[in-house]
Amino acid sequence: MNAGTQLLLVDGPIGKIDVALDRPAGAARGIAVVAHPHPLYGGTRDNKVAQTLARALLALGHVVWRPNFRGVGATAGVHDEGRGETDDLLEVVRRAREQAAAEGAASPPLVLAGFSFGTDVQIRVAERLRAAGAPAQRLVLVGTAATERYALGDVPADTLVVHGEHDEVVPLQGVFDWARPQSLPVIVVPGAEHFFHRRLTLLKRIVVDALAPRAEPETG
Numbered sequence: 001m002n003a004g005t006q007l008l009l010v011d012g013p014i015g016k017i018d019v020a021l022d023r024p025a026g027a028a029r030g031i032a033v034v035a036h037p038h039p040l041y042g043g044t045r046d047n048k049v050a051q052t053l054a055r056a057l058l059a060l061g062h063v064v065w066r067p068n069f070r071g072v073g074a075t076a077g078v079h080d081e082g083r084g085e086t087d088d089l090l091e092v093v094r095r096a097r098e099q100a101a102a103e104g105a106a107s108p109p110l111v112l113a114g115f116s117f118g119t120d121v122q123i124r125v126a127e128r129l130r131a132a133g134a135p136a137q138r139l140v141l142v143g144t145a146a147t148e149r150y151a152l153g154d155v156p157a158d159t160l161v162v163h164g165e166h167d168e169v170v171p172l173q174g175v176f177d178w179a180r181p182q183s184l185p186v187i188v189v190p191g192a193e194h195f196f197h198r199r200l201t202l203l204k205r206i207v208v209d210a211l212a213p214r215a216e217p218e219t220g
Helices: 048-059 083-102 117-131 172-182 200-211
Strands: 006-011 016-022 030-035 062-067 110-115 138-142 160-164 187-189
Touching: 006 083, 016 083, 030 048, 030 083, 030 117, 048 062, 048 110, 048 138, 048 200, 062 083, 083 110, 083 117, 110 117, 117 138, 138 200, 160 172, 160 200, 187 200
Parallel strands: 030 062, 030 110, 110 138, 138 160, 160 187
Antiparallel strands: 006 016, 016 062
């Protein structure tokens, strides 16, 4: 993504996980894991939306871990329809938290961000982390895979959901149908399609604005 990107091979459940790691210029205020779109349709960690999510989280001061899914790049295995991918991302989260602790951050805030197929995986990861008593602080879902193909679970009320008005892969109505029972707000980007062509700068701004720390109101 930039000159400072570090490439790692992390030990996963079935072999190596190919990860790109980016660190903020100043002190880190959290960690983030970004999940890319469907690998059988050309999705990799270098997808432009995935990179935009990484840039937004980096700008917010997070150490950003961006793995390739199984069968992509140097990541071991083959596509596992989200099951093995979930296991792999849980291991990336564990490694990210372990490294942060070694650097003095005992319990750093964790953001899980995903695009398209990556949203399905991150929803599963978030569920597993909550069940283990170690939840992520925020979930960011872009182009959420709310189709009949994916049985998406419920997400926390503060989840950031962003979708294109003219998404041709995941129709907006499907996202509304998934979000409605949860009373979950959806940010709709006018004129945007699935890959947010010519809307990536706006997408980054939406994520940064939504996740930026808020100043505490003065009292007294």
